[in-house]
Amino acid sequence: MASLRRRVRAIALQILFELDATDHSPDQVVARRLEEERLPPEGERFLRRLVFGAWEHASYLDRIIEETAPNWPVSQMPGVDKAILRIALFEALIDEEEKTPLKAIINEAVELAKQYGSDNSSRFVNGVLGTVVSRYRERRKG
Template sequence: MPNVRHRARIAAMQTLYELDLTDHPLEPTLERRIADEALSAEGADFARRIARGAWELRHEIDAIIEQAAPHWPLYQMPPIEKAILRLAIWELLYNKHDPAPMKAVINEAVELGKHFGGANSGRFINGVLGTVVKTRLA
């Protein structure tokens, strides 16, 4: 199951990244990413749920990011980090259907940041999510 969710998070993250940089519509972009990742039915359902949830609530989530990282305006933030943070914050705060453990969500986000982002992405993502957890879930 962890591998299924990891691959689903990658597809969802790539979808959010693409949507942020283009005017492509959500559904065809998401379905293409799911197909590219060759996800199982379970993985595809999870990717759809988290990508749709994070995209639909992006304005609310972006406000949370801005509060947690006041020295990094969203317009200056690398789009990949923004996509990862949107997904992770959606999972931490809004995923009521089948929530993952908080530490698992944060670890996954940090790993995605290390793999897809810049040299300091993992540390930055960890710091922002730590602040979100302290201020929103404590």
């Protein structure tokens, strides 16, 4: 299951990157990618939840990113890093269905950044997510 989830996150990253760079319809892009990928039903559900969740909440997630990394405006951030952060933050802060452990979310995001991002992406993603998780935990305690 872990390898399926990693594969789905990678596909979600690619879809979100495309959506951010074009005016393509999320429904059409997801449908096209699902035809290409042939995921099992649980993978398809997970992909839809990640893509549509991160896309629908992009403005909110971008505000969190900008609050956490004010020297890196989201509008100037590499698209891969932005997509990875949106997916991870959606999973960590919004997705009520999966309840993926925060450590696993961060680890998966860092691995995606290593595979698809620039040389500094994994450190940047890890730093942003680590800071957000720390703040999130403090708010939940308070």
